[in-house]
Amino acid sequence: MTDCIFCKIIAGEIPSCKVYEDSEVLAFLDISQVTAGHTLIVPKQHARNLLDMTGEDSSRLFARVPDLARKIMKATGAIGMNIIANSEEVAGQTVFHTHVHLAPRYGNEDGLKIDFTTHEPDFTALNELASQIRQA
Numbered sequence: 001m002t003d004c005i006f007c008k009i010i011a012g013e014i015p016s017c018k019v020y021e022d023s024e025v026l027a028f029l030d031i032s033q034v035t036a037g038h039t040l041i042v043p044k045q046h047a048r049n050l051l052d053m054t055g056e057d058s059s060r061l062f063a064r065v066p067d068l069a070r071k072i073m074k075a076t077g078a079i080g081m082n083i084i085a086n087s088e089e090v091a092g093q094t095v096f097h098t099h100v101h102l103a104p105r106y107g108n109e110d111g112l113k114i115d116f117t118t119h120e121p122d123f124t125a126l127n128e129l130a131s132q133i134r135q136a
Contacts, residue, residue, distance in 0.1 A: 002046070006040075007046055010042070024061075024066075025043055026062055034111060035078075035105065037075065037078060038100075038103075040100070040101060041100045042098060045057070048097070048098065049096065050089060065083060072102055076104050079107070081102060082103040082112065082114065083100060084101040
């Protein structure tokens with residue numbers, strides 16, 4: 001038996017409000033409901049986060065995201081959707097089983113705050129960083 005809460009949900013040891021399930025993934029309502037309809041989609045095979053998954057495994061997980069996101073939006077009347085995957089504690093991951101948050105959006109005052117501050121780009125620094133990433 002594992003200590004992973006999502007593995008326990010997948011195994012049926014902990015109740016959840018399922019919205020989708022097939023042989024590879026499970027989607028259920030997040031108990032925190034950051035916005036109404038906030039859903040988690042998880043692979044049934046345990047992996048710590050996306051960084052630990054193969055491209056093939058993550059492709060199977062993400063293949064379900066667009067249809068599920070559209071269904072959530074239709075059911076809730078949401079006008080947008082944040083699709084978020086936090087990897088590691090510093091990025092906000094609190095449960096160490098890969099999961100993707102589908103957070104329906106209803107407007108700027110719906111309780112979810114995401115702020116990417118913009119500034120003038122330094123193309124010299126950006127090109128240097130891009131080169132480092134390509135060589136990694």
